[in-house]
Amino acid sequence: MKFARHGRPGAEKPIVCGADGQWRELAPVVRDVTADLLSRSEAELGLESLPVVTHLERFGPPLAQVGKIVCIGLNYRDHAQETGATPPTEPIVFLKAPDTVVGPDDEVLIPGGSQRTDWEVELAVVIGSRARYLDGPESALAHVAGYTISNDVSEREFQLERGGQWDKGKNCETFNPLGPWILTADEVPDPQRLGLRLRVNGRLCQDGTTADMIFDVAHLVWYLSQFMVLNPGDVINTGTPAGVALGSPELPYLRPGDVVELEIDGLGRQRQTFAAAH
Incomplete structure (x- = not known):
């Protein structure tokens, strides 16, 4: 469903x-x-x-009570390659605050002073049951309730050049459009066989597959459970394929008025217009 x-x-x-x-x-x-x-x-x-919806309005975030948002960096082989990074031997982990979440088609705000706001289409995993010190990846997917789309919007100067942690470039307001819906896990027999695509102003920038993940979904859920308790309503942003502005000199960073459209097989589409924060 x-x-x-x-x-x-x-x-x-x-x-x-x-x-x-x-x-x-x-x-x-x-x-x-x-x-x-x-x-x-x-x-x-x-x-x-149940009554049929006669008028479908704006999609909001598909989950009412988002817990912590755990994000994985450099989790696609081609993305690591395009940014000149060595593929990690363990998942790179950072957090996004739940108040970054907006609807899939809501306006996204470019922070004041930003010159390097970037896009990232990602498969988002919704946790359905408590995961704590799991024995191995083979039991991990039983804790997944469903899947949705995340745009892990990032400000690269804040993230990489302003010192400290990545969190500064990841937690600006509106930086986590989520949705439009959650597809239950029983409808996704293999989360490693999903295509992901993202366009900026109609130009195809990202065209990847979850098969290219360095650490698959089961591994990530197991791995994270060794360091933190994953609770129902927590979300894992699982990383992005190649095609972001950071790794492509010919792709300009986002400016007010730009339109970003993204999709994942079976999980619907998002469309955001970017605007300056005031």
Whole structure:
């Protein structure tokens, strides 16, 4: 199933799409889309009895209570190569704050003083059950509730040239568009066989596959569980393929008015217009 939230910012309503392809209102049975909801079946929800959505509004972030957002850097072989970095032997980990999350088509703000705001299409993993000191990657995917799209927007000067940690270039307001929906894990038999694409002003910049990950989804969930507890509602941004401005001298960084469109097979599309922060 697909779970989403639609409506104006701050007043989104939960909706679900099942095998019949129709979006239905979830308000008669739940208050919002939370991690525990993602494990419920169509029968448990009484899907066929739920009212059909007659007017689909703006998609908001698909999860109402995002926990911590754990991000993985340099996790695609071609992205490491384009940036001149040595492929890591262990995952590179940093965090994004939940308040960076906006809807998939919401306006994204270029920070004051920024000259190097960049894009990153990423597969986002939604945790559905507590993962703590897992025995190995073979048990890790059982803790995944579903998958969605993230644009891990980054300011490269803040990230790489201003000292300290990457977090300064990753946590600017609106820097994590998420959605449009969460596709439940049972609908994604192999998360390492998904195509990812991103366009800037219609120009195809990123065209990759999750098969190119250095550390696959199962490995990441297991690995992270050795250092932190992954709780229901936590999100893992799993890295981006080649084609970002940082690694491509011919690609300009983002400016006000630029339009970024991104998609992942089966997970829908995002479209953001970038604007100057005031």
